Amino acid sequence: MPTRFAAIDLGTNTILLLVVELEKNGSFQVITDRAEIARLGEGVDRTGEISPSGEERSFATLKDYLRACKELGVDEIVVAGTSALRDARNGAAFIQRLKRELGLELRVLSGEDEARYSYLAVDRGLRLNAADVLVVDVGGGSTEFIWAKAGALHRSASLNLGSVRLTERFFHSDPPQAEECARVAATIDPEIRGLLHRWGRTGPFDVMVGIAGTFTTLAAVMKGIKTYSHSEVHGSVLPLAEVERQVRLYQTKTVAERKQIAGLEPKRADVILAGALLIERIMKLFGMDSVTVSDQGIRYGLLYEKIAFSRQQSAVSKEND
Secondary structure, three states: OOOEEEEEEEOOOEEEEEEEOOOOOOOEOOOOOEEEEOOOOOOOHHOOOOHHHHHHHHHHHHHHHHHHHHOOOOEEEEEEEHHHHHHOOHHHHHHHHHHHHHHEEEEOOOOHHHHHHHHHHHHHHHHOOEEEEEEEOOOOOEEEEEEOOOEEEEEEEEEEOOOHHHHHHOOOOOOOHHHHHHHHHHHHHHHHHHHHHHOOOOOOEEEEEEOOOHHHHHHHHHHHHOOOOOHHHHOEEEEEHHHHHHHHHOOOOOOHHOOOOOOOOOOHHHHHHHHHHHHHHHHHHOOOEEEEEEOHHHHHHHHHHHHHHEEEEEEHHHOOO
């Protein structure tokens, strides 16, 4: 019988749920693919702790996801946490409550783990025919950079630069002031230049791939999508000129005004400028004039790992028969 498998990515800003039906041959059919902005990492950069409100929003979302998994007949659930849970002093207490009240075993991913799962998702989900690939995963609390050469992960890095973290640190005016935007760029640039120096990079990559909510939001706004569509966003190409246009657009609008923009999830309106600025600086400093957007992130990496493990088990079983 087919197996129904769920992967939950518990991010700093967004919690994502992927449910698929797995076949014995390793193929799968997506049953549901959901995203809810729960802002688990709200205030973590400033206080070092997950706030009660962030915790309760996240628990409400996870309870809803568990109900959906039960209704869909899910056989196995894998849950992974990222930047906020790495940084928060009370992260262990949150994980214990998750196990106690919801029966979920959560694994906190290191920055290197995030990079590996992100690359796995891109490698399987886009099948790029390029020798030199840069994959960038912009999250709420951190950004992962993956350098792939000839179809294999070559180098990776995780920087504490994210849309929520940068917004909380620097944006206190609505609409934002030019000085606030300048301070964001002045914070990002040395971090990116340091990475370029460590990697010994002087020229652009063949292809840049962007994953996670900020990239998919910019693609959705570019296309003017009123109701988000995975198929319309996945694989789309976002030019640097469009990223720059959206940065200027968000700089001139209040958070309330941004909520009216087609393609922009209202709950992301307050952090989209910081995320767009981060992408703009990454593209410029890496010398990239476009980025291919992937709608498949860590949750798909967890899925592909599950498929590989199942194939190994099947092969061992056949050898023992």
